Amino acid sequence: HAKENGKNTLSLFEPAMQFKVEKRVELAKDLRDGLVNDEFILFCQPQMDALGKLCGGEVLIRWQHPVLGLVMPNEFIPLAEQTDLIIPIGEWVLRRTCEILCEWEQNSALKHLTLSVNVSVNQVLASNFVERVLTIIDDNGANPSLIILELTESLLAEHVEDIIFKMNELNKRGVRFSIDDFGTGYSSLNYLKRFPLTELKIDQSFVRDIPSDKNDAVITEIIITLAQKLGLRVLAEGVETEEQLQFLLDHDCQYFQGYLFGKPSPIELFAGIAEANSAKLLYSFGKR
Ligand code: C2E
Ligand code: MG
Ligand code: MG
Ligand code: MG
Numbered sequence: 001h002a003k004e005n006g007k008n009t010l011s012l013f014e015p016a017m018q019f020k021v022e023k024r025v026e027l028a029k030d031l032r033d034g035l036v037n038d039e040f041i042l043f044c045q046p047q048m049d050a051l052g053k054l055c056g057g058e059v060l061i062r063w064q065h066p067v068l069g070l071v072m073p074n075e076f077i078p079l080a081e082q083t084d085l086i087i088p089i090g091e092w093v094l095r096r097t098c099e100i101l102c103e104w105e106q107n108s109a110l111k112h113l114t115l116s117v118n119v120s121v122n123q124v125l126a127s128n129f130v131e132r133v134l135t136i137i138d139d140n141g142a143n144p145s146l147i148i149l150e151l152t153e154s155l156l157a158e159h160v161e162d163i164i165f166k167m168n169e170l171n172k173r174g175v176r177f178s179i180d181d182f183g184t185g186y187s188s189l190n191y192l193k194r195f196p197l198t199e200l201k202i203d204q205s206f207v208r209d210i211p212s213d214k215n216d217a218v219i220t221e222i223i224i225t226l227a228q229k230l231g232l233r234v235l236a237e238g239v240e241t242e243e244q245l246q247f248l249l250d251h252d253c254q255y256f257q258g259y260l261f262g263k264p265s266p267i268e269l270f271a272g273i274a275e276a277n278s279a280k281l282l283y284s285f286g287k288r
Pocket of ligand 2: 058118150180
């Protein structure tokens with residue numbers, strides 16, 4: 001480590017770091033090619049209501065890299081954000097989402113389902129964000145009220161007026177907003193009353209150890225209460241066990257997402273499963 005070599009030395013060209021830089025440059029080039037060659041794929045993970053009925057899904061991007069295979073978003077979204085490639089990638093995700101909503105509109109088993117889409121800070125801060133989103137929605141004739149855009153808290157710490165304005169513009173057309181990973185960012189409760197929000201998503205790091213971890217249990221309870229009192233929907237992420245679900249139901253959580261109900265799958269497969277199960281509750285809460 002450079003730090004261990006002496007107090008004031010920082011060797012920028014440490015071999016390992018050089019390797020990393022080269023890898024990043026290579027990956028950024030691959031990302032650009034990936035867009036041109038249509039290598040991205042949409043996965044979707046089910047979201048359930050408190051009756052155990054499927055109410056929508058979260059759209060999650062994957063990258064089918066020609067050599068590396070299936071690459072997860074945590075491995076390329078941060079790089080995309082640093083290189084501005086997040087703009088075209090984000091637009092691709094939204095365009096595909098709108099196309100899928102239009103396909104589903106023809107199908108009585110699917111047409112009520114909402115799709116939640118992750119949006120990066122840099123996308124929202126781009127000057128033409130509102131126009132770009134509305135153009136993509138209108139080009140496809142998608143129903144904007146089935147789209148929920150997920151933002152992270154850190155976004156809302158700066159450029160407050162600009163972001164409120166943009167959210168309101170999209171809100172007027174029916175597009176809704178959710179705070180992703182709630183409770184993990186630079187939490188300022190101030191934004192909750194200022195931003196036109198529809199939903200809070202309780203981060204999976206809180207859900208993971210409920211009910212045994214008393215601190216996580218209290219935090220989860222308080223987020224649910226906070227959302228209720230502010231008139232917002234509340235969704236728990238990362239629900240994996242019956243015990244977690246029971247705790248969340250006991251505390252009046254309204255919506256759920258996690259491996260207990262289904263892992264993310266290619267969105268065509270998701271639609272097939274949703275259609276096949278539309279007559280019954282996908283996950284019966286009735287026994288409880
Ligand atoms: P996120 O938006 O918080 O998405 C939830 C992540 O948790 C997903 O990981 C999902 O597969 C995973 N997950 C869901 N249920 C469970 C569970 O029960 N247990 C556990 N351990 N994990 C669960 P994924 O798909 O790898 O996505 C990671 C992150 O990448 C997302 O976190 C989101 O921040 C980002 N991302 C994904 N797609 C997009 C996109 O299209 N655009 C942008 N800007 N970011 C995206
Ligand atoms: Mg998300
Ligand atoms: Mg999340
Ligand atoms: Mg996350």
